[in-house]
Amino acid sequence: MPIKQATINALKILGLTDYESKAYLSLTSLISATASEISEDSGVPLSRTYDILKSLHKKGFLEITRGKPLIYRVVPPQDVFEKSRMKIKEELDEAESEVINIYESQISKSPAPIWLIYGSDKIVKKEIKIIGRAKSTLHIAAGFMFHEEVEKLNEALNKSLKRGVQIRIIAAPYNITDDEKIDISEDIKKLDCEIKTFQIPFIKAIIRDKKEMLLIFCKFKDGSVISQTAIGVWNQYTEFVETITDLYNLVWTMDLFNMTTDYK
Incomplete structure (x- = not known):
């Protein structure tokens, strides 16, 4: 049956040559065959067929049954x-x-290493990228979260913890986003890191290795965050980020947490 050009192109993306594609497509219709049968069906010269089938076997596209002659059997395409x-x-x-x-x-060496990021989806993606780059420390302040954000951050933060990154989190117990409640601390406390709970303002910050930080702001109405107004400020001014990190660590030791729950 005729094969679409898009299928041929896809096989090239998988690393097959023209001859390999022809031999493989032939074998998918024959299911099991000898080299001469594949050569005749595909139009690939028999002198080249053995090497091509050997290459397809090495790439995982077919299996070989020993005997005289060798029998080639296609691996189910869905597996490949x-x-x-x-x-x-x-x-x-x-x-x-x-x-x-x-x-x-x-x-970061450009004249103004500060950028604005609009939209909750793009902001969360940037948060995950920053967390993924952490080598030594992460400092997070979470006065609010978007829907499903906690689960995504937890996954990224767990990977950082496995790399030995020290993580400190100050999180509000909960917040309302788009009129729906999000239990921030309840979900974040699953992480094996230092966490303190405090009803901080509607602001969020992620600071990595004293090198970069992301500040996130949203408008809110009647105590509910309006996610569509989210703006992130991505800052790579090292001196500024170092100062904010030091302030964070200072706040971390203050008495304002004495009356709050401390998870670790």
Whole structure:
């Protein structure tokens, strides 16, 4: 049956050559066959077919049954594509992380390393990126959270804890976002780190390694945060971030927490 060009292109993305694609597609219809049968069905020269099938086996696209002649059996396509999809995603994630680190290490040298980020989704993504870059410390103040944000941050923070990052969190017990209650401290206390509960104002901050910080603000009405008004201020002025970190640690030791719950 005719094969769409998009399918051929997809197989190239998976790392197959033209001949490998032809041989693989032939085997998906034959299911099990000898090299000569695959050569005849695919149009790939027999002199090249053995090496191509050996390469497809190495890449995980087929299995070989020993005998005379050798029998080649296609691996179920769903297994091949799922494995390849995971590998491609891992490679893309690794590449993205490396390129972002290069970009952000250089962008901080620009004349004004302060940027505004609009929208709760983009802000949460930036929070997770910052947490993922932490090497030694994270200081977080959470006066409010967006819906489903706590779960996403917990996952990122757990990864940082496994890397040995020291984390301190000052969190409000709860807040109202878009007229729905979010139990901040109840969910965050699942983390194995230093956490203090205090009804801080409607502001949020994440500070990494005394090198960068993200401040998040929202408008609120009748005690409820309006998430669509969210603005993040991403700051990489090292001197400023160091000062805010020192202030955070000073507040951490103050008596205002004596009447609040302290989790650790």
